[in-house]
Amino acid sequence: MQKFTLLDGLVVPLDRANVDTDAIIPKQFLKSIKRSGFGPNAFDEWRYLDHGEPGMDNSKRQINPDFVLNQPRYQGAQVLLARENFGCGSSREHAPWALEDYGLRVIIAPSFADIFFNNCFKNGLLPIRLAAEQVDTLFKAVEANVGYKLKVDLEQQTISAPDGTVYKFEVEAFRKHCLLNGLDDIGLTLQHVGEIKAYEAKHQAAQPWL
């Protein structure tokens, strides 16, 4: 997994609540057996005017000029500003794969759906919860200032805005450690093989029908 330490990134605002993972990556793209290449189809039904299918040349498709990610001022964005319950619905990890492949590294929202939140950390993507009022303030600031960037420091757990405001954010110690060091969860867990085996033996003895 790629590390996440520090980012000074352009912010793109997606001003709607309950953005579900079907919207982030529509089902037809889930037929792929790979975990890369989903970026061009992130938000496909909002981003393009024509219907997308796997294998299409996306550069030849009709772009929806009204969709925020398509606006010239937001090209190259690495921070997505979103509303409550971002990433709800399907557990598809293709959603964080698509966002990461698109170029995003940080998502800021008042709340996230649990499975999506969890999936982000497995892919070097940092989801940050801020209070709804703080997110509101950021939405206004982004819209008012072309080229609006935020500095995200995972070690310090801070987001610094151009006006000097510093937002503190929470992140679980273990997730932070893994993300800062780009650690592979499986490798970490396999350091505890002995404990897993001991648990398994005890569990099997207690419930031999399992």
Place this chain on the structure above:
Amino acid sequence: MGAQTLYDKLWNAHVVRQEADGTALIYIDRHLVHEVTSPQAFEGLKLAGRKLWRTASILAVADHNVPTTGRAQGIADPIARLQVDTLDSNCAEYGVNEFKMNDVRQGIVHVIGPEQGATLPGMTVVCGDSHTSTHGAFAALAFGIGTSEVEHVMATQCLLMKKSKAMLVLVDGALGKGVTAKDIALAVIGKIGTAGGTGYAIEFAGSAIRALSMEGRMTLCNMAIEAGARAGMIAADDTTVDYLKGRLFAPQGELWGKAVAYWNTLHSDDGARFDATIQLDASQIKPQVTWGTSPEMVVAVDGRVPDPATMSDAVKREGAERALLYMGLKANTPITEINIDKVFIGSCTNARIEDMRAAAVVAKGKHVAANVKLAMVVPGSGLVKQQAESEGLDKIFIAAGFEWRDPGCSMCLAMNDDRLSPGERCASTSNRNFEGRQGQGGRTHLVSPEMAAAAAIAGHFVDVSLS
């Protein structure tokens, strides 16, 4: 140790170790696998040269991509075919138990697990699918995971996670005529919202829940995720035990008695503490119909499409305005005046035998309305299909103008050819009415099987509690 919730009991029984910040290594008893979220996990395993930790814990099936007609010809879509073939070859290579597409036991992963007795009380059950919450109906701790976690469970039999908070949803009283577990689920989501359960594991309890069949309990737990809760669960009782007896993966002989004795402890103790409690009076719940693009956008069938202008919260109002535009609906329209184009009876929410029977009762001797272009019934598994046919339900549906299909996820998520065209409106027994969920531009109204069948016959929504 004081009074424990069911969730406490299930959690504590599976902690292998715990980090200082509370992150625990949780042991997984049952791993259900399907074709969409597993190929990258198998690939990861292969690249790292790792083995499956416990092959026997895995049960695999292809369900999302499979066609619901003409299976003998195989899968026409080459990309979908490759995905299903990839599952077959991975299962063959690793020795994983798989029900292949033309096996009578094939079906939707959340239907076949319980049907085979592969889901048992007290288990931890995971699957790379959010509707894994379904299995909590058996007093199991069951939740959906992403593909990285699928690989993690394959390699270690464990997951890294923190304990959620506990929410009790207490539903007491008797359900009225034509009111089902689906309506309880939608009423709960309408009350607490799609993020109301975020960070929680929900236990459903109360006399109305005790009175539900296992099928109804599965429908309810299935939709816990639509309330934001990764896991939904219900205490084990005689209904649970009776359902499991004699099923393929269920314990037999002497072990059966031991297992039942343990399962009977799987309930919340008196005085157990929950972080949140929600109460509903079952007798006040009416058949529910969603009107928008989130399951929380729901009203009773005798209600009207809400008017966004009356909503004080700006984010909610804008969401409702956008939803009405997408759904092609006007504020204040009575729900029963909404005409539909298609009907889908199926999905991991409502494709079990009881759902088939309930829809058939409504359809019997009637005919699908002229304005309905397609009404399809997709049983949840080959065995559900077989059972329904032995009861003559297929003949009832076909005589009424419904199509009787082969099992799979079908138009719940429209990965195969079963989908809505832009602008088409569907009465659907599935679980998500998101934009584009059943096909780009498609408009989904979530309802119970009774309500879907009645809408198919009338051509618009009708209140089944009145008929």
